[in-house]
Amino acid sequence: MDKYRNDIYTKLFEALSEENVSFHGTTDRKVKKALEVTKEQLLNKVNKLIRAVDENNTLLVKDENSKLFDDWTSISNILDIGFEKSDKLCDLKKQKSLKRKAESDEQLLTGPINKKIKIEKPQMYFKTPVDNSDNGPFKPKLSNKPYSIEPLNESLKLVPAELGIPEHYKNPYSVEIKEQEYNSLIFKKQEPVSYLPFNETSGIFITTDEDLKDMIADLKNYTELAIDLEHHDLRTYYGITCLMQISTRDQDYIVDTLLLREELNQLNEVFCNPNITKVLHGAFMDIIWLQRDFGLYIVGLFDTYHASRSLGFKKNSLAFLLSHYVNFDAAKQYQLADWRQRPLTPELLSYARSDTHFLLYIFDMLRNELLSRNKMQHVLDESRKVALRRFENNTYRPDTLSADVYSVQDKSKPWLHLARNYYIPDKWDPLVEAIFKWRDEVARKEDENPRYIMSNQFLLKLVTEKPKTATAVLSIEGLITSFIKSNANLIAHLITTSESNIQDDNQSATAKSKSFSSSIDNIKIEDLKNEKEEFCSMLGSLSEQIAADNNPATCDSKYIFNLSPHVWNEVSLPISFSSSKGINIEDFKKREEAVNKEFELEIKLSSPKLEALFEHAPVVESNPETVSIPNDELIENKESNDDDVVVLKPYRLEQRNKALxxxxxxxxxxxxxxxxxxxxxxxxxxxxxxxxxxxxxxxxxxxxxxxxxxxxxxxxxxxxxxxxxxxxxxxxxxxxxxxxxxxxxx
Structure with missing residues (x-):
């Protein structure tokens, strides 16, 4: 609404010329006074801006009659200087490291982030290439199923499509998540176990399969685990999980999920064990990343986010819980770090470890408060719902997305959403769709973010400017990526083809809408009168022949085609006969309706059902304007409408005489x-x-x-x-x- 209001104000100000303002000031004292006040305020603001960039005050505007007010180019230049200085100050501020206020741990987390580091794509070294295809529903990556209630083969059956939900695979641990009981310890109040001092402990970095097996063996000895993930989705299509942190009461583990991507399914022996409570904060997306990248599922989830909501905390973030229970301020600038980089800096390792190091202590505190307020069961129910979520490919997403299903594209036709957001006319939707789908196809193939293939702004400029050559494509203002450079000819051809198809479709639709009306406009009134008389005569002759032959199949079709070729060709009425020798009942009805409605006959034609003609001899009136055949059975009348040109209403003989x-x-x-x-x-x-x-x-x-x-x-x-x-x-x-x-x- 604010954007709309600002646009209106801008247009109004542009339309209001200086002469009009002066004129209104001379005709109304109140307007004149308001203008003087506004001029003074504007003058003060301009000078305030100038003082910010000109210490010597050499550019100050002395009064509103200054030439500077007539030519705003100088003001614009001054503002540009101010913006440039602001940008430089912002860059300097970003380069400064932010201090962390954790008591004795502060020195571990104060390092700067190198955001401009160039990183080779780790996907290139995966044993199994990333599958970004959209040819079918996402199939769970499970080869075995520990702690199962439902067998693996039953869990991996394809669920048939339903109304609004395409065929899909369910969460293979859905039965276990719903039916397995939590560890009974979660329902008992216990003294919180204090965490170890952060600076006196260190995490173990897991990079080999042997290290992974040792970690799993250790994790099986605990009844609670804290888990967190670090994810990257800036330079991939779906995203990749780069790091996993797991903490026990005694040890922090940091798992390199890029190196151990193929081996991590072993963790289901721990993650699916209902006797081990898995504590995560805001596991809404962690559940999706685990199953998409590693085939991991969680049974026995406790989500501290839902616990904080149930307890009515003013904030529900992990940073708030750390500050509230531990007096630890998390340096959240590291959330924006590129977690693909290797080796990880000490600052990044410390930050990753801090997310889970204190989480089990927070779990103890939340558990006791929930039990005191009798809200534990509600939190466990909400946690189950989170654990039941499943990942799905874009094409097989439900028509209406819910919290149970996640898909990268949350719109069935995302190109339409993009076009409407930027006010692209509807007729260019096919062009937006064509470029959008090309970008999406390249992004899938390269496992790249679609916006790194081509930004949305550049895509929309292609739609509005419609360049027809590779040179024209590369001349468009904006970020020209390597993918655009190498595919400039293809993009130009795509635009040319799409635009041609759009024009053809529009012309075809226009021609169809005008074809009938133009043909009617060419018909003269004299022609209509002649056609009416011929049709009336045809009805009489046809009735006589039917009565004589008593067989409609022998009726000569020339009575139908005696009508002027000019009229039939112009109107283009459909001709369909069941027999090559004559006409059938449906043909007769179509002709009758066409003549009455399209020709706007001044004389209403009435005809009984053709079946009745075989039983009664025709009675042709001397008046050629009307053909009436006696019949006790009356044809069903049409409902009259004020907009109808002709209403067909057959009459009995006495009704006709009354009308006369x-x-x-x-x-x-x-x-x-x-x-x-x-x-x-x-x-x-x-x-x-x-x-x-x-x-x-x-x-x-x-x-x-x-x-x-x-x-x-x-x-x-x-x-x-x-x-x-x-x-x-x-x-x-x-x-x-x-x-x-x-x-x-x-």
């Missing part, structure tokens, strides 16, 4: 005294007289003796001189009215 009688009475009324003119209808009197006959047939109710004149009405008694009467009424002055008649175009 009403028509005769109406005509008598029309021939009565002079009808008063409607002044608003004067402009319509120049319309082609042939339209009068159509309008007169649409009015069913008898009209009053005196009514507004309608120039479209038809009088059967004197159709030849109707036009003369209209002109006469237009030109004469009614006696006694006291008004002169004149017509003005509305």
């Amino acid at each position: 009688e009403e028509k005769r009475k109406t005509e008598e009324i029309h021939n009565q005294d002079v009808i008063p003119l409607d002044y608003s209808s004067g402009s319509k009197m120049l319309v082609n007289h042939d339209k009068k006959r159509k309008k007169s047939k649409k009015q069913k109710k008898p009209m009053a003796a005196k009514k507004d004149f309608n120039p479209y009405e038809e009088k059967k008694a004197d159709t030849k001189d109707s036009k003369a009467k209209v002109l006469k009424n237009m030109s004469r002055k009614r006696t006694g009215s006291g008004k002169s008649i004149s017509f003005k175009k509305r």
Whole structure:
């Protein structure tokens, strides 16, 4: 809302010229006074900015009439100087190391972060290449299943697709997570076990399979473990887990998950043991990373985040818990470190170890408070929900994402989300989609972040500028990555092809929408009248032939095709026959409906069901305008609509006679005294007289003796001189009215 309001204000200020401001000031004293106050405030602010960058005050603006106010280029240059100085100061500030206030441990965590270090992709050395494909649902990486209730083969069965949920594999430990009981010690209050002094202990860095096995053997001796992960997703497609920290009451372990990626599934012997409580803080994403990268699952999770929420703490972060229970301030600047780098600096190792070193003591404190407030079961239920989460590939994500499923792209069509955020017109959505999908495909292949392939800003500039050559692509302002340089020709071809397809689709849609209306516009009224007469004649002849042959299959189809080729070709009505010898019932109904609706017939055609014609002889009226065949069974009428051009309503003979009688009475009324003119209808009197006959047939109710004149009405008694009467009424002055008649175009 603020952005929208600022845009409105900007446009209003741009539209308000200096002359208009001065003019309003001369016409309104309040406006003039407000302008003077605003000028003074603006002058003070400009001078304040100038003093910040010009110590000698040589650029100060003395008054509002200064030329500086007329040419804002100088002001802009001054502001640029200020921004440049601000950027330099910010860079200097970033280079300073932040102090950590942990009592005796402060010296271990004060080293700077080298963010510009160039790191070779560790994925290149994985034994099993990273699979970023999206060809099927994510399949759990399990080769065995310790502490199982449900067998492994049952856990890895593909779940069929449901409404809004594509086929998928469930969390293979879902049964165990739901049904396994927690260690009974978690429900007992105990004296918290104090943590060892941080500076008097050191972590063990696990880099080999032998070290891993020794660590697992040690972990099995404990009933509680603290676990944390360090993840990197800046230069990969899905992300990679770079480090794992595990702490017992006596020892901290730091596991190199880049080196031991293939061997870490052994940890399920500990992680899935329900008798060992696994303590994590905010395990929402840790659960996803463990199963995606290593095939690890956690049974017996205790999430300290949900514990802090249940206890109503004002903050729920790990940093707050460390400060609250341990008086330890975590140096969170290391969260932004690139954990792929090897070797890890002492500062990074100390920071990683601090996340789990104090966590078991915090667990003890939280456990006692939860038991005191009878909230332990709620926290365990919430922790189970977190442990049940599963990772899924983008294409197989549910239509509506929930906390149970995680996918990198949280939108089914992320390119649409991108286009709408940057106000790209809807018609260019196919172009946005084409470039977005190309970027995504390259990112998957290279295991790179899509934004490192091409930034969103550059993608949108391609859409708005639509370069057609490689040179034009590389000329666009923005970050030109190596992937853009090497694929410039392909990108240009992609844009050209997509734009051509969009134009073809638009032209096709426009042509379809105009084809029918343009054909109707070319039909003349005389042609319609002729077609109507031919169709009426055809109905009579067709009825006679059907009655004579008593077999619709022998009816000569020439009666249908006798209609003018001009009309049929223009209207492009579908022709479909079940027999090459004649027409069937559906064809007849289609022709009847087409003529009545599309040609706007002045005479309503009525026809009974064709099946009835085989039992009754036809009765063709002498009046060629209507064909009536006696039949006791009445055709089902259509619902009338004010917008319908023609409503098909067949009549019985007595109903038809009644209608004719009403028509005769109406005509008598029309021939009565002079009808008063409607002044608003004067402009319509120049319309082609042939339209009068159509309008007169649409009015069913008898009209009053005196009514507004309608120039479209038809009088059967004197159709030849109707036009003369209209002109006469237009030109004469009614006696006694006291008004002169004149017509003005509305």
